[in-house]
Amino acid sequence: RPRVSARLAAIAESATLAVDAKAKALKAAGRPVIGFGAGEPDFPTPSYIVDSAVAAAKDPANHRYTPAAGLPALREAIATKTLRDSGYEVAPSSVLVTNGGKQAVFQAFAAVLDPGDEVLLPAPYWTTYPEAIRLAGAVPVEVFAGVDQGYLVTVEQLESARTPQTKALLFNSPSNPTGAVYSPEQTAEIGRWALEHGIWVITDEIYEHLTYDHAVFTPIVRVVPELADTTIVLNGVAKTYAMTGWRVGWMIGPSDVIKAATNLQSHLTSNVANVSQRAAITALSGDLAAVEEMRTAFDRRRRTMVEMLGAIDGVEIPAPQGAFYAYPSVEGLLGRTIRGTTVASSADLASLILEEAEVAVVPGEAFGPSGYLRLSYALSDDDLVEGVGRIQKLLGEAQ
Ligand code: PLP
Numbered sequence: 001r002p003r004v005s006a007r008l009a010a011i012a013e014s015a016t017l018a019v020d021a022k023a024k025a026l027k028a029a030g031r032p033v034i035g036f037g038a039g040e041p042d043f044p045t046p047s048y049i050v051d052s053a054v055a056a057a058k059d060p061a062n063h064r065y066t067p068a069a070g071l072p073a074l075r076e077a078i079a080t081k082t083l084r085d086s087g088y089e090v091a092p093s094s095v096l097v098t099n100g101g102k103q104a105v106f107q108a109f110a111a112v113l114d115p116g117d118e119v120l121l122p123a124p125y126w127t128t129y130p131e132a133i134r135l136a137g138a139v140p141v142e143v144f145a146g147v148d149q150g151y152l153v154t155v156e157q158l159e160s161a162r163t164p165q166t167k168a169l170l171f172n173s174p175s176n177p178t179g180a181v182y183s184p185e186q187t188a189e190i191g192r193w194a195l196e197h198g199i200w201v202i203t204d205e206i207y208e209h210l211t212y213d214h215a216v217f218t219p220i221v222r223v224v225p226e227l228a229d230t231t232i233v234l235n236g237v238a239k240t241y242a243m244t245g246w247r248v249g250w251m252i253g254p255s256d257v258i259k260a261a262t263n264l265q266s267h268l269t270s271n272v273a274n275v276s277q278r279a280a281i282t283a284l285s286g287d288l289a290a291v292e293e294m295r296t297a298f299d300r301r302r303r304t305m306v307e308m309l310g311a312i313d314g315v316e317i318p319a320p321q322g323a324f325y326a327y328p329s330v331e332g333l334l335g336r337t338i339r340g341t342t343v344a345s346s347a348d349l350a351s352l353i354l355e356e357a358e359v360a361v362v363p364g365e366a367f368g369p370s371g372y373l374r375l376s377y378a379l380s381d382d383d384l385v386e387g388v389g390r391i392q393k394l395l396g397e398a399q
Pocket of ligand 1: 126175
């Protein structure tokens with residue numbers, strides 16, 4: 001019998017964390033590596049949030065477990081914030097506070113999936129979704145949309161992938177890794193289709209505040225309110241408030257699902273760190289000035305990156321409309337030779353870029369089909385220009 005269970009042996013390491021770790025290790029070894037791998041803002045957490053956590057840490061009342069579902073004041077703050085940002089009411093009892101959005105992803109799938117169920121997964125997708133779906137015993141069914149579709153799947157595509165086993169749809173707009181944002185009309189059309197067929201919607205809204213140009217974030221439950229009974233909203237403070245290290249996320253859903261997920265969490269992690277929850281209350285109760293400042297910086301970097309990547313022969317890049325990732329197609333470079341290496345896949349290309357240009361990017365294989373790279377633009381303007389400049393120089397040598 002195998003030493004490691006089949007269930008866990010089937011889980012791959014998070015490719016994005018692996019790239020980031022490799023870049024950091026090379027950097028620690030003295031190499032001037034520039035990392036585009038990490039999905040986290042380069043800004044510190046706003047100081048008023050940190051100050052509130054420091055004060056909370058000094059109060060012994062906050063040194064204890066909290067209720068498994070989270071501090072009542074935080075669940076209330078999340079409900080209030082949802083009304084403010086998404087325009088519909090939720091009861092605090094419909095909110096479960098989780099250790100980051102990531103735990104919410106796992107618990108959402110665990111709460112609604114049984115072995116054999118299928119989940120429609122628009123691809124390219126965030127690397128964690130298929131693992132979470134499989135861990136719940138279910139089957140991810142990829143529905144691919146490429147550059148020609150702006151990385152947005154259509155209802156027709158979803159409908160042709162639907163089977164009697166289809167239990168849920170994963171919806172992530174703005175998207176990691178593509179930066180694509182569904183319009184209000186597209187969101188409503190997908191929502192109505194899911195409602196009509198009794199398909200659960202797991203909607204990951206963690207990049208809600210990061211949109212650019214004319215794109216707007218559309219909460220699917222706002223445009224199709226009847227979906228509330230079969231939708232789980234995933235969100236967190238990580239991306240909006242530069243709080244990746246604090247590990248606070250949440251899920252919002254109907255009471256039976258939230259109850260089941262809370263029971264699981266009560267055995268799994270008990271609750272989110274008390275002090276982190278206090279910091280999240282401060283973040284969510286305040287205004288959105290800090291995120292607007294970060295968004296402005298991300299937007300500037302986005303434009304620079306799109307312009308510089310777009311100038312490379314063989315690279316095609318639709319301008320991302322949200323989150324902080326660029327997702328160029330490098331299919332035009334596959335089969336070509338760079339510094340003696342024939343590039344057969346985007347994984348090959350990412351390795352070459354790391355070795356030869358000392359720049360870390362995540363290959364498309366981590367998010368679905370080969371032929372793409374993901375570059376985060378949540379890094380300083382200077383590093384961005386230097387890093388993409390090195391990529392330009394290297395890929396310019398392709399023969
Ligand atoms: N959802 C998406 C689409 C993400 O990109 C991330 C982080 O990379 C998360 C959820 C989870 O973030 P966290 O667990 O840090 O809250």
